[in-house]
Amino acid sequence: MDEAFSIFLEEFGSPIESREVPPSSIQRYQGILPNQLLTYWREHGWCGYGEGIFWMVNPQDYDGVVESWLESTKFANSDKYHVIARSAFGDLYLWGETSGASLKITSILSRYSVHQSIYTGDRMDAGVRAFMVSKRVDTNDYGDLFKPAKKKLAPLHPDEMYGFTPAIMLGGADKLENLEKVKIVEHLIFLSQLTTLNPFDLPEL
Known part of the structure; x- marks a missing residue:
């Protein structure tokens, strides 16, 4: 286990509901998602952490969710995005094939935040490690309602x-x-249809 994932486990604790990732899924995302992420999948599977407050997921399950949220937005044609993780309250962590860990959707509020990652191109593996290290239990909660x-x-x-x-x-x-x-998938698609996806920091009029 590498240092980044060890730090992540120190924050979140042991996994729950772990599912082994089939070789077909590894092959499907080879060359699309970073090798380091695929290595984590092989070693740890798709599972929940922090008693289920944070989940590493199969991006394929969320393809329709991504399409529903991003259609008619500036992100629809700016990159190809995949959900790699999500929170208990439907926060979605999207990985861009060219932009890395650059987009997060807070679905219950229909808001997004963007981050210009320095880990692009041949630094994507380092970007995955930085993503894992940066995650915190409290920022995946909503109003201290998880427990x-x-x-x-x-x-x-x-x-x-x-x-x-x-x-x-x-x-x-x-x-x-x-x-x-x-x-989750059905509810996320429902939420995406309620209103326009807007940034957290709206410019003043």
Whole structure:
């Protein structure tokens, strides 16, 4: 195990719901995603960390999600993006084939943030290590609701997230009593259809 992943595990702890990554998936993303990420897949699988607050995922499961969120945005044609990780509340970490770890979508708020990674080109493997080291438990929580939600609703499975019902973008309140366990792909596509994806820092008018 390399140092970057060791640091990540010190922050998040042991994995849960680990699934072995089939050779076909490794082959599918060879030359598309960095070799270092594929190595992590081989060694650790797709699984949850921090009791399910953060998940490493199969990007193929989220292809429709990416398309639904990014169509009609400036990102649709700027790069080819793949979801490589997500949070318990549907934060999506997207990897650009040319831009690296450059885009994050906070789905429950329909907001995005961009980061100009220095790890592009032949530095993509270093970018994966930097991505893992930079992750924190608290920044994957939402309003300190993860532990209460897990206690109330039970731990998440790989295909689930905690979602607000009604959705915040429909006027719902971001309170514990409004959280439910929902199927993540279906819920993410639903959220993508509610409103336009906007940046976190909107320019002043």
